[in-house]
Amino acid sequence: MTARPVLPTRREVVARAHATGLRVAGVLPYHYPRPLLRAHGFHPVELWGPPGVSRDEGSRHFQAYTCDIVVRATSFLLQGGLDTVDALLIPHTCDALQGMGSVLGDFVRPTPPVLTLYLPRGRRPVDGEFLAAELHRLAESLAGISGKVPDDDAWEEAFAAEGAADRALASLFARRAGLAVTDRDFYAVVRSREFLAAEDFTAVAGSLPAGDPPGGLPLMLSGIVAEPLDLFEHLAAMGARVVADDLASGWRRVYPLEDGGDPYERLAARLLGGPPDPTRGDPIAARAQELLTRLRATGARGLVIYDPKFCEPELFDIPRLRAHLGAAGYPLLHLEVELGGGLSQQTLTRLEAFMETLQ
Numbered sequence: 001m002t003a004r005p006v007l008p009t010r011r012e013v014v015a016r017a018h019a020t021g022l023r024v025a026g027v028l029p030y031h032y033p034r035p036l037l038r039a040h041g042f043h044p045v046e047l048w049g050p051p052g053v054s055r056d057e058g059s060r061h062f063q064a065y066t067c068d069i070v071v072r073a074t075s076f077l078l079q080g081g082l083d084t085v086d087a088l089l090i091p092h093t094c095d096a097l098q099g100m101g102s103v104l105g106d107f108v109r110p111t112p113p114v115l116t117l118y119l120p121r122g123r124r125p126v127d128g129e130f131l132a133a134e135l136h137r138l139a140e141s142l143a144g145i146s147g148k149v150p151d152d153d154a155w156e157e158a159f160a161a162e163g164a165a166d167r168a169l170a171s172l173f174a175r176r177a178g179l180a181v182t183d184r185d186f187y188a189v190v191r192s193r194e195f196l197a198a199e200d201f202t203a204v205a206g207s208l209p210a211g212d213p214p215g216g217l218p219l220m221l222s223g224i225v226a227e228p229l230d231l232f233e234h235l236a237a238m239g240a241r242v243v244a245d246d247l248a249s250g251w252r253r254v255y256p257l258e259d260g261g262d263p264y265e266r267l268a269a270r271l272l273g274g275p276p277d278p279t280r281g282d283p284i285a286a287r288a289q290e291l292l293t294r295l296r297a298t299g300a301r302g303l304v305i306y307d308p309k310f311c312e313p314e315l316f317d318i319p320r321l322r323a324h325l326g327a328a329g330y331p332l333l334h335l336e337v338e339l340g341g342g343l344s345q346q347t348l349t350r351l352e353a354f355m356e357t358l359q
């Protein structure tokens, strides 16, 4: 295998963005309009927890069964971890994030202004119109902070740069079987889309060497976020190889590219055009069919759904997904984890036992 890709930290990326005159938006998971932020002079840096931050401070503001992403991100904010960002964007991915938007915006009122984005739970034309109106509302808030109202050139520049990064992400997945990198390094690069500038991500994604990846028993991973990245090293040590994913932090953000037209309609069509997704209210049967198609195409023997504890949209789909996939001969393991920094022995034992059933 080749040397591990060298990536900057989120902190370094924030400093670099500020040094080039950009504002920085901290963004909660996981669908949001990157070209819109860019056209308004913002660089997005995503927060998936962060892992390892204590739940204590954040948990005072939420019910005990609120997921780690919401609680730890709130702790991080209250500890001053977001003092360097210029705005906090909270998409309405789920009820937990909607609650976070309300608690922060209405009660905590932190220093960085809290912006929200309501995502529709459907893909009908009316959902596209609703989302385009929401994007107009978000654009006004961003312009109110940066003072920047994009002209046609700024829109085109933003769509071109983010479109190239989206193509680079899609290409990574398309080339996965021909890249000489470990799963850990592959997903470190996939996840660098969460914080790198679009141009930097495009360059890093394009630099992965062609060749044979390490072998192993083919597995598909679903869920929200494969955190910590050590998960992939443990899977490799158990003889597994991740050949496909349906992760919120991965494949679910391979969006179609929309050319030309009104920028807001274009953004809405792009955001609504991704794969079936439990947070969009897609029918479970449609999601199961998509998973089956990809399991068969990649030769994966089973599906591991890896979620932060208390993730309601994911939990809702599990029983029906298990039934659909089980009927087609694909076993499913659902793991709920805490984003506390490491993997528990219980998680590793359940993974090992699942792997044995796939031999």
Ligand code: SF4
Binding pocket: 029, 067, 068, 069, 070, 093, 094, 095, 096, 097, 224, 279, 308, 310, 311, 312, 313, 314
């Ligand atoms: S982990 Fe689940 S419940 Fe938590 S923010 Fe993500 S989608 Fe929402």
